Amino acid sequence: MSHESTYVPGSAIERWLDKRLPIIRLGYDSFGDFPTPKNLNYWYTFGGILSVCLVIQIVTGIILAMHYTPHVDYAFESVEHIMRDVNYGDIMRYAHANGASMFFIAVYLHMFRGLYYGSYKDPREMLWIIGVVIFILMMATAFMGYVLPWGQMSYWGATVITSLFSAIPLIGDSLKTLLWGGYSVDNPTLNRFYALHYLLPFLIAGAVILHIWALHIPGNANPTGVEVKSKKDTLPFHPYYTVKDGFAIVVFFILFAAFLFYMPNSLGHPDNYIPANPLVTPEHIVPEWYFLPFYAMLRAIDFNFLFISSKLGGVIVMFSSLIILFFLPWLDRSKVRSHRYRSTAAKLWFVLFVADCVFLGWLGGQVAEQPFILFSQLATAFYFIYLLVILPLLGLMETPKELPKSISEDVLSNTKKKAAISATPEPVAQPAE
Amino acid sequence: MNTIIKTLITATAFFGLSVGIANAAGGETKELKHHHWTFAGITGAYDKESVQRGFQVYREVCSACHSLDYVAFRHLGQKGGPFYMEKCPEGFPSTQDCRQPIANPIIKALAAEYEIEDGPDDGGDMFMRPGLPADYMPGPYANVQQAAAANGGAIPPDFSLIAKARHHGPDYIYSLLTGYEDPPETITIAEGTYYNPYFPGDSTSLLKPEYVDDEGHVLEGVKVPYGGVLKMKAPLSDEIVDYADEETPETVEQYSEDVTNFLMWAAEPKLESRKRMGMISMIYLFIFAGIVYWSYKQIWSDVDH
Numbered sequence: 001m002s003h004e005s006t007y008v009p010g011s012a013i014e015r016w017l018d019k020r021l022p023i024i025r026l027g028y029d030s031f032g033d034f035p036t037p038k039n040l041n042y043w044y045t046f047g048g049i050l051s052v053c054l055v056i057q058i059v060t061g062i063i064l065a066m067h068y069t070p071h072v073d074y075a076f077e078s079v080e081h082i083m084r085d086v087n088y089g090d091i092m093r094y095a096h097a098n099g100a101s102m103f104f105i106a107v108y109l110h111m112f113r114g115l116y117y118g119s120y121k122d123p124r125e126m127l128w129i130i131g132v133v134i135f136i137l138m139m140a141t142a143f144m145g146y147v148l149p150w151g152q153m154s155y156w157g158a159t160v161i162t163s164l165f166s167a168i169p170l171i172g173d174s175l176k177t178l179l180w181g182g183y184s185v186d187n188p189t190l191n192r193f194y195a196l197h198y199l200l201p202f203l204i205a206g207a208v209i210l211h212i213w214a215l216h217i218p219g220n221a222n223p224t225g226v227e228v229k230s231k232k233d234t235l236p237f238h239p240y241y242t243v244k245d246g247f248a249i250v251v252f253f254i255l256f257a258a259f260l261f262y263m264p265n266s267l268g269h270p271d272n273y274i275p276a277n278p279l280v281t282p283e284h285i286v287p288e289w290y291f292l293p294f295y296a297m298l299r300a301i302d303f304n305f306l307f308i309s310s311k312l313g314g315v316i317v318m319f320s321s322l323i324i325l326f327f328l329p330w331l332d333r334s335k336v337r338s339h340r341y342r343s344t345a346a347k348l349w350f351v352l353f354v355a356d357c358v359f360l361g362w363l364g365g366q367v368a369e370q371p372f373i374l375f376s377q378l379a380t381a382f383y384f385i386y387l388l389v390i391l392p393l394l395g396l397m398e399t400p401k402e403l404p405k406s407i408s409e410d411v412l413s414n415t416k417k418k419a420a421i422s423a424t425p426e427p428v429a430q431p432a433e
Numbered sequence: 434m435n436t437i438i439k440t441l442i443t444a445t446a447f448f449g450l451s452v453g454i455a456n457a458a459g460g461e462t463k464e465l466k467h468h469h470w471t472f473a474g475i476t477g478a479y480d481k482e483s484v485q486r487g488f489q490v491y492r493e494v495c496s497a498c499h500s501l502d503y504v505a506f507r508h509l510g511q512k513g514g515p516f517y518m519e520k521c522p523e524g525f526p527s528t529q530d531c532r533q534p535i536a537n538p539i540i541k542a543l544a545a546e547y548e549i550e551d552g553p554d555d556g557g558d559m560f561m562r563p564g565l566p567a568d569y570m571p572g573p574y575a576n577v578q579q580a581a582a583a584n585g586g587a588i589p590p591d592f593s594l595i596a597k598a599r600h601h602g603p604d605y606i607y608s609l610l611t612g613y614e615d616p617p618e619t620i621t622i623a624e625g626t627y628y629n630p631y632f633p634g635d636s637t638s639l640l641k642p643e644y645v646d647d648e649g650h651v652l653e654g655v656k657v658p659y660g661g662v663l664k665m666k667a668p669l670s671d672e673i674v675d676y677a678d679e680e681t682p683e684t685v686e687q688y689s690e691d692v693t694n695f696l697m698w699a700a701e702p703k704l705e706s707r708k709r710m711g712m713i714s715m716i717y718l719f720i721f722a723g724i725v726y727w728s729y730k731q732i733w734s735d736v737d738h
């Protein structure tokens with residue numbers, strides 16, 4: 001840990017344990033006394049929210065696994081058994097299905113927050129990279145989880161996405177056969193997806209530990225982007241941030257509960273309540289909402305380029321959109337971390353980038369026809385141009401605003417401003433007596 | 434800055450174009466009828482009597498072709514189900530707990546009206562016996578091939594989840610059942626198929642030749658009718674089902690409403706307990722959020738921020 005340990009074992013048993021396995025010290029230093037910048041806003045609560053999401057997914061998932069049967073003849077039926085006959089089974093399944101969506105809402109906001117405040121910049125590159133690894137693992141887990149109920153969208157989504165691997169030159173077809181465990185999406189596919197769907201969350205949990213470790217070496221970034229200079233800039237994590245994160249988590253739970261209890265199927269597709277049928281293709285095959293931006297990029301490439309077929313082109317573009325995120329810490333050439341101290345142009349381009357991602361998501365849900373393909377091409381192009389051209393150039397060209405000397409100076413000046421506003425005598429209507 | 438504005442203008446222009454194109458496309462269905470459902474909303478609950486009548490409609494009409502594979506007789510008698518009993522009727526021994534579907538006299542009698550194949554017996558033969566509450570509802574066909582053969586190649590879908598397996602399921606079912614009409618003048622339909630403006634399909638291919646040019650394009654000014662054709666003829670007609678209760682009208686609208694309520698219950702039998710739990714959770718979460726927010730303000734009160 002980057003700060004000196006202040007843990008003092010309070011009892012004989014703690015002293016005994018501390019000499020042998022200082023696990024309480026680890027917990028205390030990481031989540032008790034850990035010095036945290038005092039100016040973190042609510043955008044910084046998504047880390048805590050995401051850990052809660054992971055725990056919810058694992059707990060509900062293990063309970064569902066106790067009642068689920070990974071076999072093409074029984075999978076759909078066993079899900080209905082969970083919904084109808086298992087005590088609180090409907091709540092467990094709806095919590096797990098909507099929990100995935102909540103997880104992605106939180107992770108997208110967490111990532112955009114990192115982007116806006118330049119959280120990935122030196123010395124937090126590893127933190128960001130591990131985060132991208134977690135994101136990719138999440139996508140793989142969610143994709144395989146959606147296949148398990150073995151409804152129409154499960155089956156056809158799996159067919160479409162796994163078929164993409166055949167576009168890879170030389171090894172593509174063998175890779176696809178390996179994924180399928182045969183020559184079509186069938187029982188072996190369902191079995192291996194189930195095994196991997198159970199495994200990957202634990203890899204995510206491991207990566208989360210690394211993510212927190214990589215966070216605790218340099219310490220938290222913060223909205224000013226100015227590093228912690230003295231003790232005055234920080235607060236112990238507990239109770240200051242446990243209570244702030246705690247409040248954010250409860251508010252997030254209200255959103256979660258609204259979906260879980262009142263509109264549990266609104267984020268899913270009705271076709272997934274029809275058992276998988278290899279002989280009937282659904283009219284529109286659409287993935288879950290959180291994959292739509294990437295699906296739009298995949299479908300945007302409807303032309304061959306040199307020796308690259310449109311299919312391979314789409315796959316390259318889609319995977320590049322994720323891979324490129326690994327290089328973000330070096331693509332962003334800005335002298336300051338936070339957009340707060342960057343030019344208006346930088347802020348506007350950032351807003352456009354966010355809008356572009358949302359637009360891509362909308363496009364992913366439309367039919368693959370003109371003009372949506374053209375829009376997808378433009379939006380995909382902008383996604384890459386922003387990250388590869390605009391972001392580096394902005395950093396080189398712009399003159400950032402003056403940074404505050406320290407976090408506490410910034411906080412104090414804000415407080416003064418607020419005080420000045422509230423100190424202004426307000427014209428109060430005096431009641432005539 | 435100029436580029437941003439230009440991009441925005443172009444995007445808006447394209448967006449407008451796309452909307453225009455979408456409106457011109459065929460294969461649209463008529464806008465669904467928006468019915469008020471008692472199970473909608475945060476305090477929604479099933480209209481028990483309507484679900485009971487809906488079950489009667491299902492049993493006497495729909496079940497001739499449509500199975501209900503995931504619904505067992507006992508489900509009808511569990512809490513939230515149409516025949517749930519809070520306590521046994523007069524004359525039953527006090528030891529009998531009619532809240533249990535297995536002891537519910539209506540469910541027992543209902544199940545016994547069905548013949549269920551069981552076995553093999555000690556001699557190795559399958560045999561028929563009266564149904565028990567634990568049995569699942571027997572379907573009309575032995576297998577999908579038989580179902581297809583009996584319906585001109587179309588397989589009648591299972592009804593257990595139909596209300597969730599269609600976009601806006603309840604409104605769709607209601608609209609479809611009440612929406613059968615004579616095919617518009619502009620199309621010809623094959624024998625054994627029936628036109629319905631709410632059924633997803635594309636009626637472009639059904640247009641009479643005089644409305645289409647040599648290359649198969651629809652002539653200008655010709656409106657492609659909504660919806661499409663299906664192999665199920667209008668299943669309901671007035672007075673087709675005889676309701677025991679004299680006051681409920683025996684009309685297609687009423688039957689459709691009742692059977693939709695029943696099918697929604699079949700798809701989502703735990704809806705009521707889920708929404709009740711939601712209410713409790715929400716109240717809890719709002720109070721808890723208030724307490725945590727107050728704690729947050731307290732704890733942070735000594736910090737300049």
